[in-house]
Amino acid sequence: MPGRIVASYGQRGVLEAGDGTKRRYVLKGRRLKAVCGDVVKWTEQKDSPEALVTSVSERSNALERPGSSGNAELIAANLARLLVVLAPAPEPDFFIADRYLCSAELMGANGIVIWNKTDISPDIPDKIMEYQDLGYDMLAMSCETSEGLGKLESILGDGISMLVGQSGVGKSSLINTLVANADAAIGELSEASREGRHTTTASYMHELKAGGKLIDSPGVREFAPVIRDVQQVQAGFREIIRLADQCKFSNCQHLREPDCAVKEALRQGGISSRRYESYKRLCNSVTTLLKQGH
Ligand SMILES: Nc1nc2c(ncn2[C@@H]2O[C@H](COP(=O)(O)OP(=O)(O)OP(=O)(O)O)[C@@H](O)[C@H]2O)c(=O)[nH]1
Ligand SMILES: [Mg+2]
Ligand SMILES: [Zn+2]
Missing domain, CATH: 2.40.50.140 (Nucleic acid-binding proteins)
Structure with a gap:
């Protein structure tokens, strides 16, 4: 069956x-x-x-991270969307957001950025708006006031979506607002550090009344996509892959090569230096893993 x-x-x-x-x-x-x-x-x-x-059954795609043994560890499968949740508290970790969006690109899922807790901070910071400039769908919402919930439901109407992000950004709160009787556990931020408490410990897929399925997942301190070839990292950064064919070398990694269209765009402010930093850090970590023989 x-x-x-x-x-x-x-x-x-x-x-x-x-x-x-x-x-x-x-x-x-x-x-x-x-x-x-x-x-x-x-x-x-x-x-x-x-x-x-x-x-x-054969998977249409899979979200994976590097496992402890060097093998890829499967997290979830057959995802239409990856919803990267950020909030004013805990303070956004953009490297985590960029790495999830990189995974979304590589696995062929739609990466969507959610700015939650607009009741605390209604203005969306410029660094968050950068994602919209890159063409990612972005949604500002609040589990307290229900702002943005109707729009979110319409985005999630079919297929499987997964909430990802740091602990305490409100992934489970969002599940409880969208799913009757979901009863997902919610944790206060710690008083001292304003960090989340890692309340959710396992992924669970909920059925939405308005259609679609939504997976709640445990918040992470760090995340990395599984990439076995440095050349592949650029495919996870849309602003970089867009420029890559204008570089002098067809195998340009956009790190130290001359006549690199990406570095030129960086100098002229055409691409964000913070995103480029994310790209560089991910290239470095892939190189380190490859040296270790994974
Ligand atoms: N003001 C405000 N607080 C919120 C909102 N959404 C969630 N919170 C609060 O943020 C804290 C963390 O919420 P959770 O839903 O447990 O966060 P999570 O992302 O599931 O965290 P983990 O399960 O640890 O990964 C709780 O105190 C929530 O009440 C919101 O829209 N506005
Ligand atoms: Mg949770
Ligand atoms: Zn280049």
Whole structure:
């Protein structure tokens, strides 16, 4: 029978069966891997109420990060959108936002920037507006006043979307405002540091009343896309890949090469120095990983 993974904890988790009911499952065999968003086949077991997942369908895309063993670790699959949530508190970490947007580009999901908590800070900072200038859809909203919620629902109308970002930006609060009875746990920011408390510990996929599915995920301190070739990093930065064919060298990495269109645009203010810094840092970390033999 067909099903869709709603939550996964290693070999076990929760799936949604074809009739909409939720069931606990266990994977058949150690080699199978399933994450939120995966489409699976499952059967009943004679001696257990758990569904037995026997296969995972081919994924249209997957969000991954480098795992501890050097292998890629799957986070979620079959995503139409990656919603990168930022807020006035905790203070935005733009490297994390850029890296998620880089992943969105590389996996072929639509990257969308959400500026939450407009009740605290109604004006969107210039650094956030830069994302809109790059052509990313951007939405300002508040879980307190419900500003922007209707627009968000219309964006999420079909397919699977996933909320990502730092701890404390309001991902679970947003789930609770959009999904009746979601009951997602919400954590106060710490008094001293104004950082989130890492309240959500596992991803969970919710059904939206207005259509579409939305995954709540644990906040991160850092994130990196899985990239095995430095040349590939530029494909995750739309303003850089756009200029790349104007560089003198076709394999230009836009770091130290002469006659580089990207460096020229940087000098003239055509691309943001902060975004370029993100690009450089990601290139460096990919080079380091490659040297370590991953
Ligand atoms: N003022 C205001 N506070 C908000 C808003 N949205 C969320 N918060 C608060 O921000 C804090 C963190 O919210 P969470 O929803 O737990 O954040 P999260 O992103 O799920 O955090 P993790 O699960 O730790 O990754 C809570 O105190 C919320 O009440 C908002 O729109 N306005
Ligand atoms: Mg949360
Ligand atoms: Zn170049």
